[in-house]
Amino acid sequence: MPVLPSEQRVTEITWTDTYRINGSTMRGFAISENKDKWYVQLKLESEQHKEAFQRHSLAGLTMNVVTEETPNRPKAHKYAFDMESYLKSNGSVGQLQISQYELLEQKSGFITFMAGQRFKMKQHIQEHFPISLQAEAEALLIGSREQMSTDMQTAYETLGITHLFAISGLHVALIVWLIYEMMIRLGVRRETANWLLIITLPLYALLAGGAPSVWRSVSVTEIVLISMLLQRKIAIDDAFSLSIIGFVFLTPWIIFQIGFQLSYLAAFSLIFSSILLKSSHYYLFQSFIITAVCQLIVYPILLYHFYEISISSFLANLVFVPLFSFVILPLNLLILLLTFILPSITEVLFLFYEPVRGMLDIFILKLGTLPYQMWNPANPAVEIILIAYLSVCFLLVSLERKKSRFISIILFLFVIGFIQISPYFDSSTRISFVNVGQGDCILIEMPFRKQIIMIDTGGLLRFDQESWKQTNEPYEIGRQVVLPFLKGKGINTIDTLIITHADADHMEGAEEVLRGVVIKEIHITPGSGEKEVMNDLWMEIEKRGIPVYEKKAGDIIVSDYFHFQYLYPMDEIYEGNNDSLVLSMRNNYFHGLFIGDLEEQGELDLVEYYSHVLHQMDVLKVGHHGSKTSSIEQFLTLVQPDVAIIQAGFENRYGHPHPEVVERLRKLDIPYLQTGTNGTIEVKINKSGDMSVMIP
């Protein structure tokens, strides 16, 4: 179906300091003339524009733009990144797509000025720090984590120490202490020093990027300092409450931001745990309690947002918190200071520090690959989250009062146990056709999660682009769509991964899936392993020692609930789409057929050899994304499924599903759904064999 040109109009926008230039697009928040905040995606016209835009801060830049309405594409699945909630949590009214723009002027103002200073600071770091240390320096000094590599971020997440790179109470305390001590040494009166702090802290917050954690610590400190000047020192819990009230009053949408929730919850848990923290004088034990209390209070919300939590964080934090607070952070501050006054000394310093820090990176990456560090149950329902919070509060109160500790610990463990085993109670079979854009990915979960089969992993066909248009980190279906789907369902192990054939849109994401979950065995179609597109995947397979089997017509997958049999290919010479592995899934109540990218010839073969079994089917995964070279009438007439599923992307470049195929389906009264337009489709077969099809 051709895309109708959507409504176009010219409007003036002013960029905020939250934007990012990546590849050939600039994305971020901008304010329209009527003061609405929009999320803007702008296609840069040329390399020259990109270079010019990267040279200085664009906050306050106004342009006249021609906007296009953004198509309302469904999100990949319910566990995937949700644009709508991202917009909501940033107080944005919607998205604008921009292809034409005209620069007007750069507005000046205090906030713009501070954004400019932050930008200069960033440039300063990039000029003076060695490349390997830039990402960390940017994170710790100006609160920008853009440069941090995905590998490192994953390792930090596994160890549960990402919070060390968010500027928060620790940094602010250190900065406050430094400034204050410096002023006192210089003979400044304490009251004057207080005043100066009150003025400089918000400036620091702006320089540090103004994340919720920064504003939390700065605002709480401000409130306490002001109350001291007024001779009425306020209690820390009251200062904390005032800070939340102020924050939510000024920017109500902030309560949806994960950073806000985690930062305030963790600080809240520490403020109220004064008795627990005092229960030991040993440093190690105290830091263990700090981590434990923070983890307790955030675990339900972490599971809600990320479906997994780091178990090793209890140990990792014992080592890394002191290392970062007493060595790495002060060192970064010192180096920054030296780069301004004595640049030559920093060169010498880097000579020693860079290799040492590099070794630490290698060590952290190694630690991150150790198994069993993450707890990844299924995404708990909201009611479970509430019960989890009740059990946590009960536990904290009882530990503090040293009363009914046994019951509260049992209750707490019971809730955890329930979250862990709840998916294993599901007696239904679920087949999910995951919306991976233009590509196939099907997940089959057996009752009580006895067996997990995945057919294809989706993937991208990558085109060569001019170098300036390349993004820093490529978009990866496996990492960004398939893994979150598995994590959201709490699936850590796949028994059988079937790669129907060697095409990027069916297997390019497999590599990332292998890195994220345990795969017991892989089935491929004969001869497809030699294809060049499989090379990266082979490396990953060999690293993990996963057995790979070539399967063809007649082979089966052993299962307690269904008869899984391959119907195709019949020969062993790989010739592309028409050698896709075709899988039939059948029992007394249900019959499904997944035919990969099978085209006319393959379908004719199926009709010829399996006409006695392939009729009155329940579900058919339509061949080749609904292209007109598949789904021939003879085949469709034979299988006549209750529902046909087309795995084709939203407004894909191939025009799948082809109108002719749609027409054939219509003629035969076969209802169909498309993952790209309907989102991830789930077919559920309950205990008694009733089938239901669910779309988001």
Added chain:
Amino acid sequence: MTCLICGTLYQPSATWSRLFIYELDSSTCKRCFAKFEISKSTIDFTDFLGTPYEGAVDSVFCLYSYNEPMKEYLHQYKFLQDVALAKVFSGKLQQAFQRKEGIVVPIPMHPEKLKLRTFSQVDKLLNAAQVPFQQLLTKTTSDSQGKKTKKERLETTNLFEVISTIEAANYILFDDIYTTGATIHHAAKILKDAGAKRVDAITLIKG
């Protein structure tokens, strides 16, 4: 808040219990409150063996020992009539009473003495701790036990009288201070004689 004992401004520390559970407030700063010493001495009734009071009291629980800060506190509260100080131990007393089952009976004051002091320090402690109680006893003599020797104390008879019917139930006697135990034993015997099944006692201080 202002500490009732030392008068300085203080901030009660934030705790989970204070957040989720309604607790009576002691209105004292941490430093002052920490000076009171939890009583660890065990109370034995050997002095009463072989006397008519043997077995009158089933158990006695005293919260604090009679150290210097406690002496000062009691002086300020009882003799300088600083009734606001009744609040200081409200939380701890409430907890102590929650652990025991029974009808709470405060040791009464003689009406003349009450007139002099203007308030009954024992009743006020219970009121502050929100512990319901019944006035089942009345004092027959106005002399204070404090000025007598232990022997004299035990020999005194009929310090109290029952003014209401006593059921075959559990009773908890409450007094501010337990010194020799004579007062508590007198009161307990009267209750037992009147039909009480079991008599326990709680006092704030072990003298």
